[in-house]
Amino acid sequence: MSGMKVDGGDGLGDGAGTALAGVPAFVGVGGVVWEPAAGRLHCDATARAVLGLTREECEEHPEALAARVLAQDMPRVFAEARRALDRETSFSLYFRLRHAEGDARWTHAQGRVVRDAEGHLQRVVGVVRDARPDVEARESHTADPTGARHADLVQQLTTALTQAATVEEVTEALVRAGLLGPAAVRSVAVCCEDHGHVLLLSSRGFPAPAVRALRMSRVEDPLPLSEAIRTGRPVFLDHAALLDGYPQLRRLLPPHDRVGYAVLPLTAQGRTFGAVGLASEGGAFPPQLRTVLLALSGTIAQSLQRALLYDRTREMAAGLQTSMLPARLPQTSALTLAARYRPAPFAHEVGGDWYDAVHLSRGRTALVIGDVQGHDVHAAAVMGQLRTALRAYLAEGHSARAALSRAGRFLAELGTDRFATCALAVLDPAADEAEVVRAGHLGPLVRHADGHCAWYPVPGGMPLGPFPEEDSPSTRIPFEAGATMVLCTDGLVESRTADIQVGKTALLRCLQSAPAPLETLADHLLTAVADPAGNADDIALLLAHRAE
Known part of the structure; x- marks a missing residue:
């Protein structure tokens, strides 16, 4: 945000007023419009209060906003911004801002990317609000890890999977949005059985050698995903146990890593047709999260089965169309x-x-x-x-x-x-x-x-x-x-x-x-x-x- 002009007066200029005209007004929610071509960020009074910016800071020191984002949150903020700009989608993220009183306050920002008729980035329209009540509610849930916090997890993942149409979108839903809380997923592999072979449908985050080996594997091979498809039984391991139980993986994965693994069979209509492998930060999956994942495996299986049908139907439709050209x-x-x-x-x-x-x-x-x-x-x-x-x-x-x-x-x-x-x-x-x-x-x-x-x-x-x-x-x-x-x-x-x-x-x-x-x-x-x-x-x- 360095070098960006921020229009922050109570009487916003004509341009800013017009830009903010389409931002919905709710109590406690401030409107923000970023116009990158003009290098301007328009904020209404509520947004200034949420962001901890005075009128003078807005007009004379716009770099104060970027400087107040906690350093550990900046990579996530920039990654989400890049994803939204590259994919032309909406965004939603939480981050912490250091306020003048010295405290770091959780802030929630969400919005959408707007482009002109020629596809050029025109502006980003969004809203910001104080997210401290959200965080306090989540922290209160932590005392009961099998209760409301995991109910939120089930609701979030179920909602994300319901909206996922393709196999790639199912994979994205499992990776993004902090769906596993403290055991955040960093890697996902989704596969299905195909005439005795393990067909890799999608993967994120796993090392390239491991992905290549998975592409060449068979259901009969002594590998975690193959065994899950063959036996229909889930497996939860830490990194050391994974390498001890499957020594052939030692040449494909680092010898030491603080990672936990969950391998879930995908079963629908009484038939196991595939498996999903998850790798999490911070070591083995806690028992409570294992229970949640087992409960969600059926939903994941149904979403993936629907996504496979979608992808295959789309491929057939495109093939039929192309054959007539x-x-x-x-x-x-x-x-x-x-x-x-x-x-x-x-x-x-x-x-x-x-x-x-x-x-x-x-x-x-x-x-x-x-x-x-x-x-x-x-x-x-x-x-x-x-x-x-x-x-x-x-x-x-x-x-x-x-x-x-x-x-x-x-x-x-x-x-x-x-x-x-x-x-x-x-x-x-x-x-x-x-x-x-x-x-x-x-x-x-x-x-x-x-x-x-x-x-x-x-x-x-x-x-x-x-x-x-x-x-x-x-x-x-x-x-x-x-x-x-x-x-x-x-x-x-x-x-x-x-x-x-x-x-x-x-x-x-x-x-x-x-x-x-x-x-x-x-x-x-x-x-x-x-x-x-x-x-x-x-x-x-x-x-x-x-x-x-």
Whole structure:
């Protein structure tokens, strides 16, 4: 926080007042907004009281805030801040601040990261409060380690596991948030049985040699995780007992370490299908925590089983979608093509987005991109049929307008209730132009050889399917040597949190400053523009570059 301006007056400036306008007001809770680009931290009066800052300190000595965080808490504060900024997520953490009276007070801060339409960090909005009552309540629970404190543990871990959708998120839930109190988990390994082998699903914190050995292990091997899967019995050991009982681990783990280990079988529907290994700081797990872990092992098993189904369903959905897209794109000396596809973020959804490219006569190439309504197997099936039909019409020699018109009638004759949007661009290097036809879809974005970028206002027709007799108009736009064309589905520029025009503007600006190599450009546009937090749709992206 060194060098950061802190606006702390009772009468906050206009900028600060605006920044804090969206922070909810509760008794004892102060609003804080950090604007890194401006180097400012806005605090209301309650926040100043919680943080122990006077108006003069805020205005003249902002470094006082960072200096008051206890040194032993700084690594955790910075680690949580980095995690929130890197993953664009919310945050919640406890830390201690040294106040003017000399006492160190527990403080709780929570908030969220806000980015602009181009993905740049705009501000961090949060609240702070005095957390001493929380700590006092926890300390009162310590006198009864099998009572309320462990009830809190069960509630916290159960809540975290309920929200975990993937195997990685289950692993994260076991590691983070101090779920085991004084015996904080530092390492986790999650595995399942796969035809006699131990399949490592996820691991955190274990040494690389141990992870490599685990990947090559079998259920019959005399190893802790293998035995838990084979016997269905849990094991609790300290470091010395682990090395004595499993001497083959001595070459994989340090000889001396103050670590405790818990190996829990994962059993669901009466069958042990995997195991989880936990390593904790501070030595062996206390008896009370062992009891809690055994009670929670069923919940962990159910969460992992659900996560495995989620991951496998998502993998199948992505595989089905990818199998319906072209395995390779036609490349010529005059034209280079690149494409990307990213599935929707929900495991059960198979999208209807597609792209295609077809060689035509006289050195021309047709680019196709489209989106069938819906996110299910039916949408994918319709997409596959529509893509095949459109390829056939283009191969037969029909014009872009006629091919798209025939595709609309084909979709109507399928008897489905789905409609589709589509854009078709026939690139003609000999004429330095492209013929574009679109049916309810986004038009082309072009970066010309001089660096100028533009969304071309190509007149469009109705989506394919509902209006089979409607034809889409054809428009010719310039596409000279050195130009690059971008076609995409709305998932790239549309978001639940912003208008589509915001996304289109962000894509145009990104293209203006993006790297030139086409494959690199495709990756850059997909990662820099798409909003993973606000986007619930799949994305198809097709790029073409004319050689100079």
